[in-house]
Amino acid sequence: MSYQKVKGTHDFIKKDASTLEAIRNVFNRVCERYSFNSHYVPTMEYSELFSRSVGEGSDIVRKEMYTFMDKNNRSITLRPEFTAGIVRSIVENKLYATEPLPIKSCYFGPSFRYERPQSGRYREFYQGGVECVGTTSIQSDIEVLALVVDFLSAFALRDQVVVKVNHLGGEKTRKAYRDALKLYFSPRVAFMCPDCHERLDVNPLRILDCKVEEDQQIIKGAPTIDQFLSEKEKGELEKVCESVKKLGVHCEIDHKLVRGLDYYTGIVFEVHPLRGDVTQGAILGGGHYHNLVAQLGGPDLEGVGFSFGVERLMTLLSELAIDVRLPLGKKVYVMPLSDPCYNYASDIAHTLRINGFVTEVNYEGGKIGSMFKKAERLSMDYGVIVGEDELSRGTLQLKNLATQEQVTIKKEDLISTLRKGH
Numbered sequence: 545m546s547y548q549k550v551k552g553t554h555d556f557i558k559k560d561a562s563t564l565e566a567i568r569n570v571f572n573r574v575c576e577r578y579s580f581n582s583h584y585v586p587t588m589e590y591s592e593l594f595s596r597s598v599g600e601g602s603d604i605v606r607k608e609m610y611t612f613m614d615k616n617n618r619s620i621t622l623r624p625e626f627t628a629g630i631v632r633s634i635v636e637n638k639l640y641a642t643e644p645l646p647i648k649s650c651y652f653g654p655s656f657r658y659e660r661p662q663s664g665r666y667r668e669f670y671q672g673g674v675e676c677v678g679t680t681s682i683q684s685d686i687e688v689l690a691l692v693v694d695f696l697s698a699f700a701l702r703d704q705v706v707v708k709v710n711h712l713g714g715e716k717t718r719k720a721y722r723d724a725l726k727l728y729f730s731p732r733v734a735f736m737c738p739d740c741h742e743r744l745d746v747n748p749l750r751i752l753d754c755k756v757e758e759d760q761q762i763i764k765g766a767p768t769i770d771q772f773l774s775e776k777e778k779g780e781l782e783k784v785c786e787s788v789k790k791l792g793v794h795c796e797i798d799h800k801l802v803r804g805l806d807y808y809t810g811i812v813f814e815v816h817p818l819r820g821d822v823t824q825g826a827i828l829g830g831g832h833y834h835n836l837v838a839q840l841g842g843p844d845l846e847g848v849g850f851s852f853g854v855e856r857l858m859t860l861l862s863e864l865a866i867d868v869r870l871p872l873g874k875k876v877y878v879m880p881l882s883d884p885c886y887n888y889a890s891d892i893a894h895t896l897r898i899n900g901f902v903t904e905v906n907y908e909g910g911k912i913g914s915m916f917k918k919a920e921r922l923s924m925d926y927g928v929i930v931g932e933d934e935l936s937r938g939t940l941q942l943k944n945l946a947t948q949e950q951v952t953i954k955k956e957d958l959i960s961t962l963r964k965g966h
């Protein structure tokens with residue numbers, strides 16, 4: 545008899561195992577900088593927790609949960625996601641009464657969903673994420689997105705992804721939108737899949753998540769939420785998008801983005817790869833929730849959070865040939881050859897620093913030979929040389945000071961080249 549792993553699960557061996565650990569370490573470090581504390585919750589919870597929070601109408605609750613009766617006849621579910629468990633834990637332990645608000649928790653571990661196994665879709669997969677509970681400010685949504693950008697930048701992914709944002713509106717907006725969706729889908733649902741029939745009654749918003757090919761034409765014509773957002777909500781959405789763009793990452797408003805979980809209200813977001821295997825879906829998703837804490841028996845506190853899929857992140861990194869196991873913190877010496885290149889050099893230094901490289905810039909001038917000597921005395925690993933030619937072309941020269949190998953590359957390729965271990 546030979547044994548095989550359960551369908552949709554996988555082993556992490558050698559390179560995969562160390563990549564997973566490197567991702568976890570980087571994530572922990574970024575979370576620490578934003579003052580998030582590790583929070584461990586059980587892998588299993590009572591099933592009602594998820595049907596209550598993720599929502600009876602969601603695909604997760606309707607079809608994807610690993611649910612079983614224990615020996616005492618209680619319905620138990622392996623967590624399909626973390627937010628419900630973390631919020632349950634905050635409420636059950638009354639952290640809101642003993643800890644200063646907001647409560648900032650981060651987590652990492654496996655989740656379980658009975659999905660059709662395919663690229664980027666597993667039945668047991670790893671997620672990492674954060675929840676920030678007890679804040680009302682839109683600024684917290686922006687800060688959580690800043691953490692997302694810093695995290696992805698640590699892997700040189702800032703230019704490789706797009707952040708999609710939407711606003712699901714307050715109570716009034718969502719009611720008007722739900723009514724409009726009901727009106728639109730009621731006469732059409734007869735031509736749609738049986739799941740959509742059910743969704744129409746339970747939560748018409750979930751029809752927008754339907755993956756059935758034949759239903760897409762009808763879904764395309766559905767009203768979008770922007771027609772129902774108040775001026776304040778539209779302003780918030782613009783503000784979030786502008787703030788994310790200022791972090792140097794692609795960001796677009798996508799009014800079709802509704803997320804697959806019912807607890808989200810207000811700002812929602814997802815991060816998708818710009819290129820590569822886009823069919824595998826979002827790397828990361830999250831948003832704001834107004835009612836979840838109260839729904840789970842706690843006080844009237846809002847929260848915001850996100851989670852990323854570790855396997856999907858690993859797939860993207862491998863497609864881009866980025867090896868995150870390389871030690872971060874290599875030392876780079878930036879050498880502008882004349883005054884006009886100083887701004888360009890400090891731009892490069894900034895990119896290096898936010899990507900985890902120890903960086904020093906030579907603003908003292910002098911001959912190139914003496915700059916290299918200084919780099920050696922400072923035990924630098926790499927030299928970056930920028931003269932006026934490089935400035936005008938948007939390039940730079942990168943020299944590995946151990947091997948003496950030197951290449952000319954585009955400025956935007958610097959981080960990925962270093963990560964590849966040039």
Ligand code: AMP
Binds near residue numbers: 664
């Ligand atoms: P969700 O909150 O459902 O959007 O999930 C958050 C993230 O977890 C997604 O953006 C994916 O990266 C990841 N994820 C969700 N479901 C799966 C799955 N079945 N297999 C692998 N990763 C997943």
